[in-house]
Amino acid sequence: MMPNVFAITPETFARELAEMSRQTVAGVETLSRIDSDDVTVGCSAKEAVWSEDGITLYRFTPRVAEPRPVPLLISYALVNRPYMVDLQEDRSLVRNLLDLGLDVYLIDWGYPTRADRWRTLDDYINGYIDRCVDEVRERSGQPAIHVLGICQGGTFSLCYAALHPDKVKSLIAMVAPVDFHAESGAECGLLNAWARPMDIDLMVDALGNIPGDFMNLGFLMLKPFQLNVAKYAGLLDIAEDETKVRNFLRMEKWIFDSPDQAGEAYRQFLKDFYQDNKLIAGEVELGGRRVDLKAVTMPVLNVFAEQDHLVPPASSLALAGRVGTTDYKELSYPVGHIGMYVSGKVQKTLPAALVEWLDARS
Amino acid sequence: MSEGQDGIGSMWQGMVDAQRQMWSQWADLAAAGAQTAGAAPTGAAPTGAAWPGAAQWPGASPWSGATDAWLASWRQLAHQTTTAWTAGADPVARDAAQGMAATQETMLRYGALMQQAWSMLSAPATSPEETTAKLDAFGRLMQQSIAVPWSGLGTPPGDMNSLWAGYLAALERLPGPWANLIKEVPTSASRAFGGDSSEMLGQTRLLWDAWERSAGRLLETPSMGYSRETTEMLQRGFEAWVDYRRAVFEFSVVLNEAWAASGQAGVDMLRRRAEANTPITSLREFVNVWSEATDGSLEDAFRAPRYAEAQAAMLAAAMRYRLRERDIAETALKMTDIPSRSELDETNRRLHALKREVRELRRAMAAAQPTTRTAGRASTDKATGKATDKATDKEVS
Numbered sequence: 001m002m003p004n005v006f007a008i009t010p011e012t013f014a015r016e017l018a019e020m021s022r023q024t025v026a027g028v029e030t031l032s033r034i035d036s037d038d039v040t041v042g043c044s045a046k047e048a049v050w051s052e053d054g055i056t057l058y059r060f061t062p063r064v065a066e067p068r069p070v071p072l073l074i075s076y077a078l079v080n081r082p083y084m085v086d087l088q089e090d091r092s093l094v095r096n097l098l099d100l101g102l103d104v105y106l107i108d109w110g111y112p113t114r115a116d117r118w119r120t121l122d123d124y125i126n127g128y129i130d131r132c133v134d135e136v137r138e139r140s141g142q143p144a145i146h147v148l149g150i151c152q153g154g155t156f157s158l159c160y161a162a163l164h165p166d167k168v169k170s171l172i173a174m175v176a177p178v179d180f181h182a183e184s185g186a187e188c189g190l191l192n193a194w195a196r197p198m199d200i201d202l203m204v205d206a207l208g209n210i211p212g213d214f215m216n217l218g219f220l221m222l223k224p225f226q227l228n229v230a231k232y233a234g235l236l237d238i239a240e241d242e243t244k245v246r247n248f249l250r251m252e253k254w255i256f257d258s259p260d261q262a263g264e265a266y267r268q269f270l271k272d273f274y275q276d277n278k279l280i281a282g283e284v285e286l287g288g289r290r291v292d293l294k295a296v297t298m299p300v301l302n303v304f305a306e307q308d309h310l311v312p313p314a315s316s317l318a319l320a321g322r323v324g325t326t327d328y329k330e331l332s333y334p335v336g337h338i339g340m341y342v343s344g345k346v347q348k349t350l351p352a353a354l355v356e357w358l359d360a361r362s
Numbered sequence: 363m364s365e366g367q368d369g370i371g372s373m374w375q376g377m378v379d380a381q382r383q384m385w386s387q388w389a390d391l392a393a394a395g396a397q398t399a400g401a402a403p404t405g406a407a408p409t410g411a412a413w414p415g416a417a418q419w420p421g422a423s424p425w426s427g428a429t430d431a432w433l434a435s436w437r438q439l440a441h442q443t444t445t446a447w448t449a450g451a452d453p454v455a456r457d458a459a460q461g462m463a464a465t466q467e468t469m470l471r472y473g474a475l476m477q478q479a480w481s482m483l484s485a486p487a488t489s490p491e492e493t494t495a496k497l498d499a500f501g502r503l504m505q506q507s508i509a510v511p512w513s514g515l516g517t518p519p520g521d522m523n524s525l526w527a528g529y530l531a532a533l534e535r536l537p538g539p540w541a542n543l544i545k546e547v548p549t550s551a552s553r554a555f556g557g558d559s560s561e562m563l564g565q566t567r568l569l570w571d572a573w574e575r576s577a578g579r580l581l582e583t584p585s586m587g588y589s590r591e592t593t594e595m596l597q598r599g600f601e602a603w604v605d606y607r608r609a610v611f612e613f614s615v616v617l618n619e620a621w622a623a624s625g626q627a628g629v630d631m632l633r634r635r636a637e638a639n640t641p642i643t644s645l646r647e648f649v650n651v652w653s654e655a656t657d658g659s660l661e662d663a664f665r666a667p668r669y670a671e672a673q674a675a676m677l678a679a680a681m682r683y684r685l686r687e688r689d690i691a692e693t694a695l696k697m698t699d700i701p702s703r704s705e706l707d708e709t710n711r712r713l714h715a716l717k718r719e720v721r722e723l724r725r726a727m728a729a730a731q732p733t734t735r736t737a738g739r740a741s742t743d744k745a746t747g748k749a750t751d752k753a754t755d756k757e758v759s
Contacts, residue, residue, distance in 0.1 A: 034451050
């Protein structure tokens with residue numbers, strides 16, 4: 001006879017239920033004490049130095065007397081808010097980079113409104129990113145600056161670097177999708193698989209901007225049980241620790257803080273990149289110019305997450321051999337997509353690795 | 363755990379005690395919340411001595427057969443208590459509290475099911491096949507008992523009358539006082555769309571009568587009358603609605619298959635654990651391993667072209683319906699001289715094109731200047747150019 005798969009005594013089961021209830025009640029009490037001031041995000045001091053159409057360029061206040069002369073500009077994805085890179089003091093890529101002496105700038109893409117529905121990828125890449133780069137160059141007096149592009153922002157940065165190589169001293173692409181059809185089949189990213197048969201034109205025509213909630217629903221469906229049940233079960237374990245609960249809430253805030261996507265930019269990104277995979281074929285056109293990855297001639301550091309379920313490693317690794325520089329290096333960590341910014345272990349080594357790589361190329 | 367009826371009875375008694383304690387804790391929180399927040403949960407909060415329906419199950423667990431009713435009562439108390447307690451908290455904290463309470467409910471449901479599984483499996487099986495059959499039955503029970511995230515999707519397209527009623531309900535979201543009056547359209551729409559033009563004419567007339575009785579009269583605009591275009595617009599909307607309902611149903615079929623397969627993956631996991639003699643030792647472990655197994659199965663299903671295509675088809679049908687819906691709404695807006703979404707979009711498109719043009723002109727002008735915009739810009743702009751550029755930027759944006 002097969003043994004019973006459940007080996008639980010009535011006493012331990014009853015105790016577990018009672019403890020779970022006690023934790024939930026305690027958790028509700030803890031959460032009731034947390035007002036808006038307790039769930040702050042973006043821990044590092046910064047000032048807005050440029051703004052246009054609801055898009056803001058921030059300069060973080062340096063944390064060393066003499067920061068390195070060549071600044072670093074961070075370009076984040078459009079689909080979530082960029083404060084993930086500066087979530088809280090002990091989980092901040094930005095703060096660690098500042099402490100290591102970098103002069104750090106960040107583009108905040110804001111929240112596109114319906115008036116921004118016609119904004120294109122050309123506007124984002126040859127427009128806003130270019131003007132931000134010019135602003136940073138102007139303020140620093142440097143002819144070219146370092147660029148760090150994250151996720152979709154990494155793809156944008158690659159395009160930008162290909163079109164404006166003279167303004168980019170070195171490029172770091174972090175968890176950036178490059179080959180949108182990489183590893184078809186079992187290892188194919190779910191977002192890639194879902195995007196391919198979608199009628200993107202119809203979506204944009206009907207919706208204008210693509211609602212952030214629509215994007216969020218897709219992300220939550222990637223792992224329905226773990227993201228909707230197991231996550232909150234994990235919250236029970238920390239329910240009485242206000243500090244940990246605040247950390248949890250910062251992540252929650254970020255996860256559900258999804259701006260709408262400007263319609264025309266979404267249309268082109270989904271069709272040209274996700275569906276037609278034009279980037280690696282050298283067929284993406286922006287502002288009438290073809291994006292040729294061979295034109296990326298500055299040093300490139302490709303950082304990817306080995307357990308990334310949003311951007312499969314193979315998608316990022318496709319960059320190897322496709323850029324026009326021999327100074328190309330890869331760096332990976334055994335974490336998921338989000339772990340790259342918030343994992344304590346990653347944050348212990350990643351910032352120093354980035355700065356060391358940049359120093360050798362400054 | 364000892365096997366047999368004594369064990370089951372003992373387990374139930376333990377759960378009764380645990381639940382009693384749980385109600386007590388929540389009732390205490392509710393009472394304190396009422397004092398603190400001044401927002402008492404409505405309804406009678408159960409005392410620590412009993413839970414709703416306790417009298418119906420004297421000496422036994424309410425999970426002995428009425429889990430849903432019991433959980434519904436608990437859900438109400440937990441929701442109200444959580445809402446009252448976190449009323450002044452950060453919105454993210456409020457949502458997290460609700461998520462946590464909902465998870466407790468899910469865990470309780472898992473606990474009930476686990477207890478049932480334990481009961482099913484505790485009786486000696488006469489063959490491996492019987493054990494397998496029991497596990498399969500348990501898998502089905504699990505999948506039926508856990509709230510399906512997409513519940514409500516699985517309704518097949520009904521007859522024309524019910525579809526028409528659904529279409530009208532959807533149209534309620536549209537603006538204009540006349541929109542609600544569309545509901546007066548007779549439910550004999552099936553005949554109309556089946557080719558009976560007199561029915562269609564009657565419905566269209568009713569629509570425009572509604573218009574004239576409401577906004578039309580109010581604004582003293584001339585009667586618009588009904589037209590072939592209007593009739594066609596309504597019919598196209600209805601057809602899009604039917605297509606949407608069909609696509610939703612077809613998608614739900616694929617989803618339900620994925621859901622069933624994920625349950626089987628959970629059962630397979632349980633079987634492997636049993637065969638390897640690595641039993642599950644806590645409710646939390648059960649939730650974790652079940653979630654992991656089912657999520658993995660769902661992920662495989664979600665990645666399949668069939669799923670992606672059904673999802674895309676549903677989305678496309680929803681978008682086509684939305685466009686038809688907009689046609690109808692914009693017709694009403696035009697009559698009331700209110701700008702429509704399409705008109706605003708067109709205005710924004712022109713503004714956007716103009717802004718791009720201005721920027722390109724500025725770029726061309728800057729390129730024509732003898733000074734460069736790179737390192738040279740820093741020194742040049744510090745003197746004059748920067749202020750000019752910024753001012754222009756703000757004007758343009």
